[in-house]
Amino acid sequence: MDAIRHVPGSTQAFTIRQVDNNTGPADWFPEDHPPMPEVVAHGRRPGVNACGFCHYPNGKGRPNNAGPAGLPASYILQQLEDFATGGFRQWREEQLGQAKAQYDADDRHRQAHDP
Numbered sequence: 859m860d861a862i863r864h865v866p867g868s869t870q871a872f873t874i875r876q877v878d879n880n881t882g883p884a885d886w887f888p889e890d891h892p893p894m895p896e897v898v899a900h901g902r903r904p905g906v907n908a909c910g911f912c913h914y915p916n917g918k919g920r921p922n923n924a925g926p927a928g929l930p931a932s933y934i935l936q937q938l939e940d941f942a943t944g945g946f947r948q949w950r951e952e953q954l955g956q957a958k959a960q961y962d963a964d965d966r967h968r969q970a971h972d973p
């Protein structure tokens with residue numbers, strides 16, 4: 859955890875603990891992007907992790923989330939509002955919803971035949 863790590867092409871050095879800090883994640887390529895807004899670099903306490911932890915300091919994101927970099931500000935704000943109000947449904951939730959509906963249907967079917 860405390861051994862110093864490097865990545866190819868970066869002059870920076872971090873420990874795994876620093877890389878894994880979700881309120882101040884390591885920035886391997888600070889010259890690669892403009893200064894981060896405070897919430898992107900450090901999140902907002904309580905409860906908001908640094909956006910850059912998941913979406914990277916340059917906003918391009920990891921394969922398992924999204925790359926908000928370059929999207930229109932109005933679109934980003936709309937997405938955040940939809941996350942907060944439930945207007946945005948993640949595909950995982952969709953899958954869970956479908957799985958639950960399937961389970962309920964199977965259960966009713968089974969009960970109808972095996973009361």
Ligand code: HEC
Nearest residue numbers: 897907908909911912922923924925926934937938948949
């Ligand atoms: C814990 C990881 C995590 C953090 C921290 C995080 N996000 Fe995300 N974000 C995701 C994931 C995962 C998705 C993709 C959701 C989906 O499509 O189901 C996403 C999607 C988005 C999108 C939608 C992009 C698109 O193409 O529609 C925006 C905008 C966004 N995040 C902004 C932010 C902002 C701003 C912050 C900081 C306040 C933030 N995120 C913090 C994981 C994170």
